[in-house]
Amino acid sequence: MTTSLVTGATAGIGAAFARRLAADGHDLVLVARDEQRLTESAQALRARHGVAVEVLPADLAQDEGIAAVEDRLRDGGRPVRLLVNNAGFGHGGSFLDTPMADELRMLKLHCEAVLRTTAAAAPGMRERGRGAVINVASVAAFMPRGTYSASKAWVVRFTESMAYDLAGSGIRFMVLCPGFVRTEFHQRAGMKASNIPSWAWLDADKVVAAALRDLARGKTLSVPDPRYKVAAALARHVPEGVFGAVSTRAGRRFDPKNLN
Structure with a gap:
């Protein structure tokens, strides 16, 4: 039986991964801060899918x-x-308006935690000759807008580097870069999402389905939905100064920090 560990597993994309993997017969290790929500999620998944579910409050x-x-x-x-590094958060406000403690916490969660958990999982996977790591970033990784974008850009490059360094080891590495996804992410961050057009929103379950298809196909970078594939491609090839100026003029009405 395959066991998958999902961080940030009680809401949003993490919960969607847990639902899909349980439906596919995976035993689960669910990681999140809220022990009560973890327990409730685990009970529901066990009852519906008959899989073993561990809870790890952290x-x-x-x-x-x-x-x-x-x-x-x-x-x-x-x-x-399968390790799914999904835990993350955003915050509103510009760099100088954000407490330094919040910026450092973001780097700890988005970068150090991903680095350390990947390093903990990879040796055993290599020894067994199989395994996979999905690190959840964002299309914001391709846009120069604050610590959130910078930390997600690190996740993209780190995952791509691991895929290169451990090619042929039996471990698959993929970074998932969704756009706007209907989750608790924006509410928790205190972000106003009402200005985001309805066509820009993605469904978390569909994002996960696309991610798992891309993982099976051996992709290293997964950008669900054609609209965001185009946006990511443009952002990666337009000169940073030009894109940064456009992004600044757009302001918070379409702030990449609001992206999952």
């Missing part, structure tokens, strides 16, 4: 939380075949 913006997940990933007696 704050991945803290050393203790990261260490707890590292320990589980290194547990060779209960190997994890």
Whole structure:
């Protein structure tokens, strides 16, 4: 039986991964900060799909939380075949208006936690000759807008580097870069999403379905939906100065930090 570990598993894209993987017969390790929501999610998935579900309450913006997940990933007696690093958050406001503690917490969660959990999972996967890591970033990674975009850009490059470094090891690495997804993300960040046009929103379950198809096809970068594929391609090839000026003029009405 395949066991998958999903961080940020109680809401949004993480919950959608948990639902889909359970439906596909995966046993699960669910990681999030809220133990009560974890327990409720686990009970629902066990009842509906008959899979084994472990709960691991952990704050991945803290050393203790990261260490707890590292320990589980290194547990060779209960190997994890698929790691989904999904936990993340956003915040409104410009760089100088954001408390430094929030910026550092974001880097801890988006970068250090991804680095450490991947490093904990990869040796066992390589020894077994199979496994996969999906790191959830954002199309905001291709847009020069603050610490959120910068941290997600790091996730993209890190994942691509791991795919190159461990090619032929049996481990697949993929970074998922969705656009606007209907989740709790924006509400939790205190972001106003009413100015985002209805056509720009994606469904979390469809995002996950597209991601798993891309993983099966061996892709390293997954951008769900043709609209966002075009946006990501343009952002990667338009000179940064030009795109940055356009992005600044657009302001918060279409701020990449609002993207999942």
